[in-house]
Amino acid sequence: MPTLLDKIWDNHLVRRESGRPDLIYIDRHLVHEVTSPQAFAALRRDGRKVRRPDLTYAVCDHVTPTNSTARPLADEIAENQLASLEANTAEFGVPYFGWGKAGNGVIHVTMPEQGLVLPGTTVVAGDSHTATHGALGALAFGIGTSEVEHVLATQTLPQDKPPCLAMRAEGALPAGCGAKDLILYIIGHLGAAGATGFAIEYQGEAVRGLSMEGRMTMCNMSIEAGARSGMVAPDETTFAWLEGRPHAPRGQDWDKAVAYWRTLPSDPDAKFKRTETVDLAGLEPMVTWGTNPGQVAGISQTAPDPAGFQGEAAKAAAEALAYQGLKPGDKLNQVPIDYAFIGSCTNGRLEDLRAAAAVVKGKKVADGVTALVVPGSERVKAEAEAEGLDKVFSEAGFQWRLPGCSMCLAMNPDVLPAGKRCASTSNRNFKDRQGHGGRTHLVGPAMAAASAINGRLSDPREFM
Amino acid sequence: MHKFNKFTGVVVPLDMAHVDTDQLVPKQFLKRTEREGFGEVLMYHHRFDEAGNEVDEFVMNRPHYKEANILLARENFGSGSSREHAPWALQDYGFRVLLAPSFADIFKNNCYKIGLLPIELETPLVDDLFKRVEANLGYRLTVDLKEQTLSGPGEFACFFAVDPFRKQCLLEGLDDIGLTLTHEQEIAEYEKEHAAPWQAAVSGGQQ
Ligand code: SF4
Numbered sequence: 001m002p003t004l005l006d007k008i009w010d011n012h013l014v015r016r017e018s019g020r021p022d023l024i025y026i027d028r029h030l031v032h033e034v035t036s037p038q039a040f041a042a043l044r045r046d047g048r049k050v051r052r053p054d055l056t057y058a059v060c061d062h063v064t065p066t067n068s069t070a071r072p073l074a075d076e077i078a079e080n081q082l083a084s085l086e087a088n089t090a091e092f093g094v095p096y097f098g099w100g101k102a103g104n105g106v107i108h109v110t111m112p113e114q115g116l117v118l119p120g121t122t123v124v125a126g127d128s129h130t131a132t133h134g135a136l137g138a139l140a141f142g143i144g145t146s147e148v149e150h151v152l153a154t155q156t157l158p159q160d161k162p163p164c165l166a167m168r169a170e171g172a173l174p175a176g177c178g179a180k181d182l183i184l185y186i187i188g189h190l191g192a193a194g195a196t197g198f199a200i201e202y203q204g205e206a207v208r209g210l211s212m213e214g215r216m217t218m219c220n221m222s223i224e225a226g227a228r229s230g231m232v233a234p235d236e237t238t239f240a241w242l243e244g245r246p247h248a249p250r251g252q253d254w255d256k257a258v259a260y261w262r263t264l265p266s267d268p269d270a271k272f273k274r275t276e277t278v279d280l281a282g283l284e285p286m287v288t289w290g291t292n293p294g295q296v297a298g299i300s301q302t303a304p305d306p307a308g309f310q311g312e313a314a315k316a317a318a319e320a321l322a323y324q325g326l327k328p329g330d331k332l333n334q335v336p337i338d339y340a341f342i343g344s345c346t347n348g349r350l351e352d353l354r355a356a357a358a359v360v361k362g363k364k365v366a367d368g369v370t371a372l373v374v375p376g377s378e379r380v381k382a383e384a385e386a387e388g389l390d391k392v393f394s395e396a397g398f399q400w401r402l403p404g405c406s407m408c409l410a411m412n413p414d415v416l417p418a419g420k421r422c423a424s425t426s427n428r429n430f431k432d433r434q435g436h437g438g439r440t441h442l443v444g445p446a447m448a449a450a451s452a453i454n455g456r457l458s459d460p461r462e463f464m
Numbered sequence: 465m466h467k468f469n470k471f472t473g474v475v476v477p478l479d480m481a482h483v484d485t486d487q488l489v490p491k492q493f494l495k496r497t498e499r500e501g502f503g504e505v506l507m508y509h510h511r512f513d514e515a516g517n518e519v520d521e522f523v524m525n526r527p528h529y530k531e532a533n534i535l536l537a538r539e540n541f542g543s544g545s546s547r548e549h550a551p552w553a554l555q556d557y558g559f560r561v562l563l564a565p566s567f568a569d570i571f572k573n574n575c576y577k578i579g580l581l582p583i584e585l586e587t588p589l590v591d592d593l594f595k596r597v598e599a600n601l602g603y604r605l606t607v608d609l610k611e612q613t614l615s616g617p618g619e620f621a622c623f624f625a626v627d628p629f630r631k632q633c634l635l636e637g638l639d640d641i642g643l644t645l646t647h648e649q650e651i652a653e654y655e656k657e658h659a660a661p662w663q664a665a666v667s668g669g670q671q
Pocket residue numbers: 061062106107108127129344345346404405408409426427
């Protein structure tokens with residue numbers, strides 16, 4: 001009867017005592033520069049060590065520029081943060097994929113690529129999009145800096161087991177729609193806080209049919225419905241994707257691991273706390289119109305009338321439209337854009353770049369549109385360049401950048417200016433997210449590309 | 465962590481839903497490597513205009529709310545990024561208690577870890593409190609964690625729920641890490657028993 005979550009949880013239980021949260025073991029602790037300095041400082045203050053530096057891996061991705069790897073960084077405070085990570089990982093013996101070197105990239109893109117995330121493991125990071133790794137059938141969730149310190153010091157975490165939500169997608173994904181459209185549709189269905197505290201298990205034909213990249217795109221955005229984690233049960237797609245990756249088990253170990261991984265999927269009669277279903281029959285490419293990811297519609301739709309919502313949601317919709325500079329009834333596919341951003345831990349993988357390049361090939365970015373492609377990792381960059389995707393983008397007028405978080409949250413120099421509008425493949429359309437006063441529309445990579453070409457939010461199916 | 469005692473404080477009504485952690489502490493301040501001083505930048509783009517001057521109309525800037533240490537807000541408070549800088553900033557600013565119909569999951573957890581108490585109240589109770597606070601300048605509530613009660617002028621009184629373990633940690637000011645380290649032996653045993661290829665044993669250096 002156990003679910004995938006139950007099985008992973010039970011296998012990681014270090015200690016259970018009534019009236020207290022369970023103490024669970026953490027198999028992988030992923031670290032980046034923004035949420036770790038205060039944790040390392042506290043360890044130092046208290047004379048503590050990193051208990052398992054061999055299970056801890058660090059990257060630098062949030063504050064790093066994407067146009068040059070010159071040091072020191074122009075932004076002194078960012079330079080200090082990068083230097084702190086370098087010093088902390090060296091002092092505590094934590095492996096660090098250095099900035100600009102092989103293995104570096106956006107934390108949630110590069111760690112799975114390295115084979116560092118395996119089915120059935122527990123994975124944490126001081127980052128809310130850690131749920132991405134659940135695509136491999138792992139239990140992965142974001143934590144705060146106090147918890148980062150706790151994991152560094154003890155390799156465990158006191159946690160209450162989250163309730164599990166089975167999220168079923170019925171039917172096949174319609175042509176022209178991808179994982180991003182599917183997850184935006186699901187968040188629209190659940191609401192931006194609709195799954196708060198849950199671990200979501202994504203199920204159904206459309207989910208099974210997704211590649212690992214697509215599954216990562218989905219799990220990545222679980223937090224945007226409030227969920228602690230998102231998971232997909234491991235299957236042949238998972239194993240094929242993992243085999244041969246640098247840190248994946250090899251030889252006999254691999255066989256043992258696969259045999260174990262096959263036991264992980266939720267039992268057919270597993271009990272979920274809640275089950276939700278969406279029907280994909282009418283799905284079309286999706287775009288957000290508001291300032292939270294649940295404020296979303298199909299590209300053929302119009303900006304909604306706040307009067308159609310109840311209570312607080314009506315007020316929120318009115319505020320969102322005002323911020324976005326939209327009026328009820330505005331056709332979404334007529335909204336002009338100033339920027340297009342393709343990248344991030346949601347859509348910065350090779351498959352995403354391929355989908356965008358297929359739309360872009362042989363065309364030109366519209367006048368007045370600034371378009372950026374930021375590969376999710378050094379590996380994605382190298383693979384894309386080997387296929388010539390960088391040329392396709394550059395010839396069309398896109399800027400081909402170095403890996404990093406970039407304009408997903410604009411902690412580096414890639415900032416969306418106030419009042420400007422961006423078709424973005426990232427995961428958050430909050431006010432000020434991509435730059436103070438910037439307006440974000442979350443879309444899939446094909447739609448971002450189509451929008452850059454047309455100079456307005458556009459249905460990618462026009463280009464297919 | 466400091467012990468959490470019973471106290472009485474001014475309530476500031478922040479009438480906003482979905483206040484995300486980026487509004488609480490905007491990204492440009494996350495590059496600091498210390499954890500002190502974030503109170504200055506709490507709700508930065510709401511409290512200050514483009515020139516860095518205080519926005520008089522913003523509720524937290526009104527004179528009688530300067531000393532507030534209880535924050536009253538709407539649903540899904542603390543959503544978005546997991547940055548603990550948000551609770552640090554709230555605490556550094558002077559808040560000890562947050563009241564809202566709901567909090568985001570990671571945010572709530574982060575608050576408890578630093579001794580900031582997030583209290584979830586039914587929406588009608590929150591509505592009622594907003595009315596009272598807005599009708600009475602400098603409205604004060606007494607928070608008694610031991611008894612799990614809130615009380616204030618005009619016969620306001622209610623219970624609130626809190627996880628017993630969280631409550632004990634706050635009341636006693638327990639250090640989580642210290643507590644876990646007392647179970648060192650169990651952790652070591654766990655590691656011995658779970659050195660499988662898909663778990664702890666798959667460490668670095670296999671390249
Ligand atoms: S790409 Fe965006 S969401 Fe992903 S880790 Fe970086 S900042 Fe966070």
